[in-house]
Amino acid sequence: MRGIYRLTSLAVGAVLVAGVLTACGDDGATIQADAQTGNRKIRIAAPFISTMNSAVLYAQGNGIFAKYNIETEFIEINGAGGLQATLGGSTDMAITSSVNPVAALEQGQEFPIVAQIGNGFPESVLVTADAWKQSGLTDASPLKDKMAFLAGKAWGVSSPQGSSSYMAKYMFQLAGLSDKDFKINSLGSATGTLAALKSKKVVAGSMGSPYPQVAEAEGYAKLFINVSGGEVPELTNTLTSVVAVTPQFYQNNKQLIADFKKALGEAQKLVYENSSVVDEWIYTNHFKGSPKEAVLAGVNDQREGGAIAKTPDVDPAAAERLVNFMKATGQPVPDDWRKIFVDITA
Structure with missing residues (x-):
């Protein structure tokens, strides 16, 4: 995938698979303003560059955070490793899948959720170009027919x-x-999944926009189920991506978090109200070299499906749908899950 820029990378050895995440020496101290600039620097763990993160990326690159005396550094850490990094002191905040803080709470570790990034699933489903032809289906085919075609096929x-x-x-x-019809192939990253689709080692794959749209434009795959665009109503208005911190950081930096949310909210509003300008900036600064129309289609799908959050405050209904989704897929959810959602408990 040419032209997709990466964040600064940081290796994190421990991830949330089993056992409680453990702290490695960070006390969540108050972040002090720089004596010369007046800025407060926040290090943010984030997964790979995605159009789902358009608002936070635009806020960083266009002075919106700076307006609130905030300097941001994004560090690429995938999965629950972002939460581990906040405990270890490598980062101050983590943009992470919303299931991770809930799963951590089940294991006894609290990560207050201070803002929402995604309000719908960022991933959509691709199939190889050959599989698309073999399926005999159309974009308008019902979900049950598409899933029946994928049953037992490498995904x-x-x-x-x-x-x-x-x-x-x-x-x-x-x-x-x-769900036993799901023939999972764990490939480590979106890049690995795309490579497997291109080489036909798998029939299907799922990943966040704009990767599906770019793969389709390059001709070796077809967007099969446009989840991020709202094709599956049961997966819309579901909290999927959040900003989480340690309890210590939350207690010691409440004004900084409030300012961060104000800046994020301004950028989220622009993603919807000034979309052409934001989209052009996102493409030029993070995806240049990839097919432009495909990248813009990807972010537009996420916007039309409501996958990109419109405000930083967590929607209680979206949090409830997250919990229902987790329970339906066999993920443990503690009874006191609401305690980590500061917008709900405030």
């Missing part, structure tokens, strides 16, 4: 514990099939 995802995997299992259930 690439980044991680067996990732949202793509649980999303696939849930869609099999919605189609009246067994």
